[in-house]
Amino acid sequence: MRVGASAVAVRGPAVAVRVVAWLCGALVVLAQIVYSMTDPEARLFTTVASVIAFAVASVCDALARFGPRAAALLVVVAGGGGLLAETVGVHTGFPFGDYRYTGTLGPEVAGVPVVVAMAWVMMCWPALLVGRSLAGNHRAWSVVAGAWALASWDVFLDPQMVDAGHWAWTDPSPALPGVDGVPLTNYAGWLLVAVLMMAVLHRNVGEPRVDGELDLRAGPAPVLYLWTYGSSVWAHAAFFGRPTVSLVAGVLMGVVALPFALKLWRAHR
Known part of the structure; x- marks a missing residue:
């Protein structure tokens, strides 16, 4: 698909929604750059700001791209579902393994920081777009690719947050080899939850109101996914002292991120 002058006009929500989405996307990039340059003990504000801005960008992207139903589903399925999975996980050890939050991430619900539920929202949406874009009309492969796009991101996230003392x-x-400090059960749990989320969202969001999942006029979610991938590779190698995480997670997430980047580039060249 080529997005150009012949593409269908963006319909639905007001231009203001798309503007908010892109402004929040810019805030994400700024907050994450500042995070990497800030002393570890002063990173909480930029962590929370980045997650909130990214979550808002994802919800606005869903609203502009698919409509109110998709935005509401994203909040309920990813936010509510993520909170439920984390609550069960903290209190039972299933499906991620035995872990606990340390109380450093702000307000909590049932022992789970609210910002963690927002993190599920922020990445679930771009991961869904990645899966749908790579798999086309094939429902099962869209779910699999989207779930991998979401779960593989945690190979970057979890070591970073463990090192920061948040859980x-x-x-x-x-x-995983080269990714010490996080058990394999965590990634298995992430993949399970991601598959369930992707299956529900993919089945129910409907068809986009714009020129597909790659249309950047609707919002920044595709770009933010690739920014997250590239910045995570760089940050773990250059700032966090985890070059093996950069390599392992870079390969695992790159399975979908790199083909998606190529597809996005071809659509907009």
Whole structure:
């Protein structure tokens, strides 16, 4: 698909929604750059600001791209579903393994920081767009690719947050090679939850009101996914002292991020 002068006009929500989405996307980039340049003890504000801005950008992108139903589904399925999965996980150890939050991420609901539920919202939406874009009309592969796009991101996220002291694992072994401190059960749990979320969202969001999942006029979600990938590779290698995480997570997330980047580039060249 080529997005150009012949593309259908963006319909639906007002231009203001798309403007808010892009402004929040810019705030995400700014907050994450500042995060990497800030002392570890002063990073909480930029962490929370980045997640909130990204979540708002994703909801606005869903609203502009698919309409109010999709935006509401995103909040309920990713936000509510993420909160439910994390609550069950914290209190039972299923499906992620035995872990606990340390109280450093702000207000909590049932032992889970609210910002964590927002993090599910922020990345679930661009991951869905990645899956749908790569798999086309194939429903099962859209779910699989979207779930991988979401779960593989956690290979970057979890080591970073563990090092920052925001949560801790009772027994972080066995772990992925080069990604110590986080058990394999965590990624299995992420993949399970991601598959469920993608299946519900993909089935129910309907067809886009714009020229497909790659149309950047609707919002920044596709770009933010690739920004998250590239900045995470760079940050773990250059700032966080985790070059093996950069390599392993870069390969795992790159399975979908790199083909998606190529497809997005071809659509807009």
